[in-house]
Amino acid sequence: MMNELLLMxxxxxxxxxxxxxLFIKINDTTSNETVLKIVNALLVLNVAAGFCCVDITGExxxxxxxxxxxxxxxxxxxxxxxxxxxxxxxxxxxxHRHLPEFFVLMLSSxxxxxxxxxxxxxxxxxxxxxxxxxxxxxxxxxDMEKRQSSEAAMKMIMSSAFSSGIxxxxxxxxxxxxxxxxxAELPMLLTGSPLQIFSFIxxxxxxxxxxxxxxxxxxxxxxxxxxxxxxxxxxxVISKGSIVFIFLTTLYKAFAPMxxxxxxxxxxxxxxxxxxxxxxxxxxxxxxRFLAFSSIAQVGFILIxxxxxxxxxxxxxxxxxxxxxxxxxxxxxAVQLIxxxxxxxxxxxxxxxxxxxxLLSWVLTxxxxxxxxxxxxxxxxxxxxxxxxxxxxxxxxxxTIAALNMIVSLYYYLRVVRAIxxxxxxxxxxAIQGSIYEKAGLIICVLGIIAVGLYSPFYEYxxxxxxF
Amino acid sequence: xxxxxxxIIPLAAAxxxxxxRNGQQVKWISFLASLAQLGLSLFLLSAFMGExxxxxxxxxxxEQRYSWFAPLNIEYYIGVDGISISMILxxxxxxxxxxxxxxxxxxxxxxxxFLLLLLSLGAYGFFISLDLFTLFFFLEIAxxxxxxxxxxWGSGNKEYSANKLALMLMGGSxxxxxxxxxxxxxxxxxxxxxxxxxxxxxxIEVQKIFFPMLFVGFGVFTAIFPFHTWVPDGHSSAPTAxxxxxxxxxxxxxxxxxxxxATYLMPEAAKEYAPIIIILASIAILYGAFATMMQKDLKYIxxxxxxxxxxxxxxxxxxxxxxxxxxAVMQMVxxxxxxxxxxxxxxxxxERTHTRKVEELGGLLKIMPFVCSVLFIxxxxxxxxxxxxxxxxxxxxxxGSWQNPEMFYRVATIAACMSIVVTxxxxxxxxxxxxxxxxxxEHFLQLKDAAWNERLAAxxxxxxxxxxxxxxxxxxxxxxxGAELIVNKIAxxxxx
Numbered sequence: 019m020m021n022e023l024l025l026m027x028x029x030x031x032x033x034x035x036x037x038x039x040l041f042i043k044i045n046d047t048t049s050n051e052t053v054l055k056i057v058n059a060l061l062v063l064n065v066a067a068g069f070c071c072v073d074i075t076g077e078x079x080x081x082x083x084x085x086x087x088x089x090x091x092x093x094x095x096x097x098x099x100x101x102x103x104x105x106x107x108x109x110x111x112x113x114h115r116h117l118p119e120f121f122v123l124m125l126s127s128x129x130x131x132x133x134x135x136x137x138x139x140x141x142x143x144x145x146x147x148x149x150x151x152x153x154x155x156x157x158x159x160x161d162m163e164k165r166q167s168s169e170a171a172m173k174m175i176m177s178s179a180f181s182s183g184i185x186x187x188x189x190x191x192x193x194x195x196x197x198x199x200x201x202a203e204l205p206m207l208l209t210g211s212p213l214q215i216f217s218f219i220x221x222x223x224x225x226x227x228x229x230x231x232x233x234x235x236x237x238x239x240x241x242x243x244x245x246x247x248x249x250x251x252x253x254x255v256i257s258k259g260s261i262v263f264i265f266l267t268t269l270y271k272a273f274a275p276m277x278x279x280x281x282x283x284x285x286x287x288x289x290x291x292x293x294x295x296x297x298x299x300x301x302x303x304x305x306x307r308f309l310a311f312s313s314i315a316q317v318g319f320i321l322i323x324x325x326x327x328x329x330x331x332x333x334x335x336x337x338x339x340x341x342x343x344x345x346x347x348x349x350x351x352a353v354q355l356i357x358x359x360x361x362x363x364x365x366x367x368x369x370x371x372x373x374x375x376x377l378l379s380w381v382l383t384x385x386x387x388x389x390x391x392x393x394x395x396x397x398x399x400x401x402x403x404x405x406x407x408x409x410x411x412x413x414x415x416x417x418t419i420a421a422l423n424m425i426v427s428l429y430y431y432l433r434v435v436r437a438i439x440x441x442x443x444x445x446x447x448x449a450i451q452g453s454i455y456e457k458a459g460l461i462i463c464v465l466g467i468i469a470v471g472l473y474s475p476f477y478e479y480x481x482x483x484x485x486f
Numbered sequence: 487x488x489x490x491x492x493x494i495i496p497l498a499a500a501x502x503x504x505x506x507r508n509g510q511q512v513k514w515i516s517f518l519a520s521l522a523q524l525g526l527s528l529f530l531l532s533a534f535m536g537e538x539x540x541x542x543x544x545x546x547x548x549e550q551r552y553s554w555f556a557p558l559n560i561e562y563y564i565g566v567d568g569i570s571i572s573m574i575l576x577x578x579x580x581x582x583x584x585x586x587x588x589x590x591x592x593x594x595x596x597x598x599x600f601l602l603l604l605l606s607l608g609a610y611g612f613f614i615s616l617d618l619f620t621l622f623f624f625l626e627i628a629x630x631x632x633x634x635x636x637x638x639w640g641s642g643n644k645e646y647s648a649n650k651l652a653l654m655l656m657g658g659s660x661x662x663x664x665x666x667x668x669x670x671x672x673x674x675x676x677x678x679x680x681x682x683x684x685x686x687x688x689x690i691e692v693q694k695i696f697f698p699m700l701f702v703g704f705g706v707f708t709a710i711f712p713f714h715t716w717v718p719d720g721h722s723s724a725p726t727a728x729x730x731x732x733x734x735x736x737x738x739x740x741x742x743x744x745x746x747x748a749t750y751l752m753p754e755a756a757k758e759y760a761p762i763i764i765i766l767a768s769i770a771i772l773y774g775a776f777a778t779m780m781q782k783d784l785k786y787i788x789x790x791x792x793x794x795x796x797x798x799x800x801x802x803x804x805x806x807x808x809x810x811x812x813x814a815v816m817q818m819v820x821x822x823x824x825x826x827x828x829x830x831x832x833x834x835x836x837e838r839t840h841t842r843k844v845e846e847l848g849g850l851l852k853i854m855p856f857v858c859s860v861l862f863i864x865x866x867x868x869x870x871x872x873x874x875x876x877x878x879x880x881x882x883x884x885x886g887s888w889q890n891p892e893m894f895y896r897v898a899t900i901a902a903c904m905s906i907v908v909t910x911x912x913x914x915x916x917x918x919x920x921x922x923x924x925x926x927x928e929h930f931l932q933l934k935d936a937a938w939n940e941r942l943a944a945x946x947x948x949x950x951x952x953x954x955x956x957x958x959x960x961x962x963x964x965x966x967x968g969a970e971l972i973v974n975k976i977a978x979x980x981x982x
Contacts, residue, residue, distance in 0.1 A: 333557065393626045399555075402619075402663075406558060409667040414695075417667055421660035428656050432633065432649060440637045440645055474555045481557040 025076045025085050028093040029136075031067045032129045035060045036122055043118040050117050054108060057121050058455065061101040068094040081138045081202060088483040092263045092336065093132055099256045099343045100128055105459030106351035107248035109358040109452070120160060123153040124252060131260035135267075140189045140199040143264065147185070147228075150260065151178045154253060158245040170244025177227065177237035185224025191217035201272040208275045215279055221268075222283060228261045231287050231321070232294040235314050239298070242310035247357060250306055251350035254313045259339040262320055266332055269324065277327065281411070284325045289419055292318030296426040303364050305353045308430070309346070312389060315427055316342060319404050322420055326407030332484035334403035337477050341388065341400035344466030348385030351460050352378055359450045365434055370443030375450055379438045381460050388467045390431040391424055396471030403477070487533050489548045489564050489614050491526060492574065495519055496607040500600050509595035513585075516599045520582040520606070524946075527571075527578040534571055535964075545971065546616060546681060554619070559677050563617040568964035569815050573613040573742055576822040579950045580734035581606045584727035586943035587830050590837070591639065591725070598639060601631040602727060609735045613742065618666045618678040621747070625662070625739060629655045632720075632732060640723040647716075647723035654716040658706030662743070665700035668692060669751060683751055684975065690754050697755030700748040701763070707740025710800060711770040714793045721789035726833030729785065733792050734826035738818045741799040745814065745972065749803060753976040756806065763804030764898045771797035772901060775908035784832045784842040787916050788825060791868060794905055795821045801902055802883040805895065806976055810886025811969040812962055817883055819961065820867075820875035820954055827864045827947040831857060834940050835920070838933045844916050849925035854935040858921040860944045865917040867951055869910045875954035880906070882962070 023030065038060060042048055048056075068090070075086040104111075104121070111117055130149025137143035155178065159171035193199050195214050196207035208214060223234065230238040242250045269280055295315030302308035323334040355378065356371075357363050372379040388397035401424065409417050452460075470476050499519030503512050530548075537547050546565035554560045566574070584602060591598050608628030615621035629652060637648035670676060672692040673683055706713040717737075721729045749756040756763075774794025781787045795817070802814025834857050835850065836842050851858040867874035870881075887899040925931065936944065954961055 330557070387630065392630055393623050398623070398626065403555075403558070405663070406667060406670070409671055412671065414664060414668060418664050418699075421663050422657070425653055425657045425660055429649070429653055432652060435634075436637060436645055436649070439634065440648075474553075474560075478556055 021074075021076070022078060024071055024074055025078055026083070027071065028068055028090070028097070029129060029132050031064050032125050032132065035064055036125050036129070039118050039122050039125070043122070050112050050114070053117050054104075054111060054455070058101070058104055061097075061104055065094065065097045065101050068097045077138065081200060082142045083133070083136050084138045085136050088332070088336070088485075089135055089263075091480070091483055092135055092260075095336075095340055095343060096128060096131055096256050096260055099259065099347060100124065100252075102343070102347045102351070102459050102462060103248055103251055103256070105455045105462075106251070106347065106354055108455035110246060110248060110354065114160070115162075116160070120157065120248075123157050127151070127153040127157070127252075128256070131256070135260055135263045137264070138201055140192070140201075143268075144182075144186065144189065148182060150257065151182070151228075154249065154257060157249045157252070158241060160249060161246045164244070166244035167246065170241045173237050173244075174241045177241075181224050181227030181234070184220050184227070188217045188220030188222075188224060192221065201268065204272040205274050208273070210276065210279075215276070218273060218276055218279060219283070222280065225261065225265050225268075226287065229258060229265070229317050230314050231317055232291040232314065235291070235294070238314060239307050239310045243304060243307045247306065247350055247354040250310070251347055251354075254310065254350075255343050255346050258313070258317065259343065262324075262335055262339055266324060266335060270327065270332065281325055281327075284321050285413065285416055288318045288321035288325065289416065290318075291315065291321065292420060292423040296423055296430070299430050300426070302430075303366065305357075305363050305365060305368075305434075308365065308434075309349060309353070312427065312430070313346065315423065316346075316389065318423070319401060319420060322408035322416060323404035325413075325416070326410045328410070329481065329484050330403075330407040330410060333477070333481040334400075334407040336484065337480050338400040338404055340476070340480070341396040341467075341470055344463045344470065345385050345388035345395070345397050348381060348460060348463030348467060349389065351456065351463060352382035352385065355450055355452050355456055355460075356447060360447045362447060365437050367447065368434060368437045369441040370446030371438045374446045374448060378450060378460075381464055383435050383438065384464055384467055386431045386434055390428045392428075394468065394472055396467050396469075399471040399477070487530060487548055489530075489550055489566065492523065492530075492610040492614060493607060495523055495526070496603045496610065500603040500607065503596060503600045503603060506596065509592070512596050512599045513589060516585045516603060517582075519603065520578070520585045523606075523610075524578040524582050527575050530566070531571055531575060531964075534566065534568070549616070558619075559679075560619045561617045561679065562620055563679060564614040564620070565616045566614055567968045568966070569742070569746070569968040570613045572815060572819050572961060572964055573738060574610065576738065576819045576950075577606060577609045577613065577735050579946060580730055580822060580826045583826055583830060583943040583947050584730045584734075586939045586946070587730065587833055588725070588727040589937075589939040593639060598635070601635050602731065605631040605635070605731055606735070609739060612739055616680045618669065618680060618683075618747065620678075621680075621743075622659070622662060622666055625743070626656075626659055628736060628739060629659065632724075632728065632736060635728040635731075636720060636724045639725040639728065641725070642723045643719070644723040647719040651716045651720040654706055654713060658703045658713070658740070661699045661703030661706075662747075665696045665703060665748070668696040668699075672696075680747070680751065688752060693752040693755035694758060697748055697752040697759060700752070701744055701756075701759070704740045704743030704748060705800065708737045708744065708799060709740075709770065709793045709796045711766045711773065711793075711797075714770060714774070717793050718786055718789040721792070721829070722783060722785040726829060726837075729829040729833070730826040733788075733829060734822040737792065737796055738822050741796065741803070741814065741818045744800070745803055745811065749806075750972050750975065753972070757976055760804050760806055761894065763800060764895065767797045767800035767804055768898045768901050769797075770794065771801065771905045772908075775905040775912070778912045779908060781912075782844055784835070784844060784916065784920070785829070787844075787912060788828045788832060791909065791912070792821070792825055794909070795825070795868075798880055798883050798902065801898070802886060805883075805887045805890055806973065807886045807889045808966065808969050808973040809889060810883055811972055812965050813879055813882030813884075813886050815965045815969065816875075816954070816958070816961055817879035820879040820951070823947050823950045823954075824864060824867050824874075824876055827860065827944060827951065828868065830940070830943055830947065831861045831864060834936055835861075839927070839930060844919050846926060847920040848923045849921075850930065851921040852925065853930055853933050856936045856941060856944075860948070861917055861921055863948065863951075865913045867955070869913045870906055873952075873955045875951045875958075878954055878958040
């Protein structure tokens with residue numbers, strides 16, 4: 019009994035936090051500052067709890083729910099990301115009327131992701147996916163007085179409903195042809211018949227929607243721009259990360275016999291995703307939109323890692339998500355801090371930022387360099403390992419395209435750096451004094467960006483875990 | 487001796503610079519660190535020669551090896567041979583001079599020196615790496631500091647130049663990246679270890695595809711035609727120390743990579759593509775020389791002449807004889823010292839007269855005898871006067887090239903030789919107009935001669951130039967075993 023509870027420890031911990039928050043909400047007199055203190059303390063505890071008893075492997079509910087060291091590690095990554103978002107959004111959350119609800123929704127979504135990652139068959143996978151998406155749609159609307167925010171929520175719910183529909187269609191056809199929805203049994207029953215391939219493509223499309231892979235990316239920019247930055251970063255980091263994890267499981271395990279099919283699909287889509295993401299990012303003025311398109315391009319790189327297959331494929335993708343959490347949240351954190359103090363979100367308004375906010379400028383620059391893959395930041399190592407994993411298959415066209423795309427992406431990351439350091443501005447953004455929470459969040463991000471790359475045991479640990 | 491010190495000292499200095507309180511501290515920390523590096527490099531040279539004298543013939547000395555990313559067989563693996571030591575010495579000289587030349591930087595001093603030190607860290611790391619991953623890591627570390635140095639402290643159209651430089655160099659390193667992956671997977675041993683890889687035979691079909699990528703990738707750094715366009719813009723916009731580092735160190739990263747990685751690991755393809763390399767190099771030499779003739783700005787003159795001079799490096803590599811490769815390495819060292827000094831002098835002149843246009847300058851010899859004397863010396867070195875390093879290096883390249891008996895190589899050699907005449911024309915014209923003749927501007931009369939830091943910087947570099955010019959044998963002895971190894975490998979002497 020104890021052991022079975024331990025298998026679900028991450029889920030139980032998050033559920034406990036959600037319940038505590040609900041009780042806080044009932045006693046509606048607590049001030050926002052106090053709630054945030056409690057929540058952040060709880061989230062720290064949650065992260066800490068995640069790191070104890072990581073080596074437990076087992077199944078529950080006759081194989082529907084399973085966990086192992088890798089899955090526990092993935093959950094920990096998501097936990098860390100959630101904590102960072104909560105720290106970095108302090109200023110915005112402090113003044114929000116519906117603070118407890120924000121966290122209840124965000125953590126429910128996290129809970130859904132946990133179930134999704136741990137799922138052993140399509141049923142619980144689908145349930146987890148829905149639980150992780152619907153609260154986020156509500157979160158998108160959390161800038162209550164902004165019309166854009168409601169629009170984003172609407173687009174989010176529509177597109178995710180659509181993609182879930184496609185996914186379900188695929189699942190049902192897969193069930194029709196094989197008679198099973200269990201990941202473990204599926205590989206034995208796959209024959210590669212046209213109908214199976216068709217249903218696989220539908221499934222794949224569902225994933226592609228959630229990952230905002232080109233050509234299913236169109237919802238991303240609007241949703242990212244309209245949502246509050248806290249939600250945008252949750253969507254682009256945590257949500258994407260969790261989908262990458264389950265995507266790995268389904269491809270490498272359930273659809274292992276269809277390796278040929280999905281390799282070609284991923285090849286084409288990753289090329290399209292990198293190119294389109296990069297080209298659109300070139301012209302963006304709004305930092306949120308800019309980061310949205312750059313995150314599309316990043317997904318293209320992750321797909322290269324996934325295409326490699328095997329232990330390298332898993333470890334490089336998971337490692338990249340780890341790197342990506344720190345780099346992207348560092349960038350979003352800086353953007354959010356600037357936005358909540360000055361209301362400015364365009365690249366032009368960042369001109370001369372270094373004169374007034376040198377430290378914040380460095381944080382943003384380091385994060386952007388990490389996203390661009392410049393050493394000694396972790397992004398360099400992350401990209402290198404992704405490409406190494408992709409190169410293993412011997413597809414050097416893909417690697418060359420990716421390497422050239424890194425130059426394009428460097429161009430637009432440097433645009434921001436140029437605005438910050440080089441261009442003159444009569445009225446630069448005034449000096450920003452963030453609270454201790456935001457500082458802590460940004461420091462963790464920067465430390466993560468530097469340490470995760472240079473200190474190789476991180477990667478070696480992930481590599482050792484990366485076996486199914 | 488512990489080679490890692492070459493990386494640790496700049497790193498420690500960079501961190502110390504970040505923690506220091508004022509500009510004065512920053513300058514002295516950087517100065518002492520670069521002085522220590524120079525001392526260390528000279529010590530390394532003597533230790534290396536001592537080991538060789540004692541009969542230690544192993545290819546690389548002072549090796550250190552730690553596992554870094556074990557799953558991919560990535561190692562922090564460093565070691566030196568004669569070629570790397572000559573590059574390290576060059577770097578140490580140029581860094582010290584560059585630090586001294588930046589003594590008057592007032593704007594964001596801390597950041598400026600931090601980036602200089604970071605750049606030197608990348609260069610040192612690059613020259614001592616024997617692991618392709620480590621090498622690539624340091625190569626890329628050296629790119630972004632240049633971008634910021636040019637973009638923040640530069641002059642003229644600096645944002646454009648900085649962008650162009652960063653993107654072109656990153657483009658080069660992207661090609662290098664693909665090449666490295668190909669070597670890693672196609673060699674069949676899944677290793678980034680260059681020494682080990684050099685003993686494996688990589689299939690000729692693979693070499694044919696990926697050698698050009700590696701060569702052009704590194705070639706971008708060393709201004710291979712037609713990817714030389716970042717050179718004039720980058721150099722002319724950069725602050726003085728930036729130009730010195732760029733021409734003195736950064737362009738050498740490329741040459742060293744072409745030699746050590748591309749040619750050494752893929753010798754058969756190098757032989758296959760040698761004619762193309764030679765043609766491109768000859769174009770760069772002649773085109774660079776003629777383009778320089780048309781320039782009116784001192785920095786542009788030196789930048790285009792760098793394209794021409796770096797052509798000799800590639801020519802030497804392309805000729806693939808022992809002497810020519812030796813010459814290529816010597817030309818890298820010589821050109822590094824000489825251009826750095828040239829840019830330093832231009833910086834001194836510009837800081838005083840606020841112009842770099844040759845036509846607005848004149849008669850400066852009377853006003854600043856030291857600066858102009860150095861200008862003369864460096865000019866003469868550039869056009870290849872015996873007694874200076876330029877002559878020795880170019881002569882070695884020509885001799886090595888002439889050893890190839892075929893018509894094609896001879897013609898290319900002759901064509902390259904002709905550029906020397908053109909060089910003499912533009913150098914003498916520019917130097918003569920600047921230093922002699924009537925004084926063109928009244929306010930020049932109030933100008934002062936070089937300050938102590940500038941004198942020291944010039945003397946440091948001059949020492950290097952003269953040391954090679956008068957006694958070239960120590961450098962060629964240092965380089966020749968490394969060159970021989972490469973040539974032997976190409977000739978197929980080494981049995982796989």
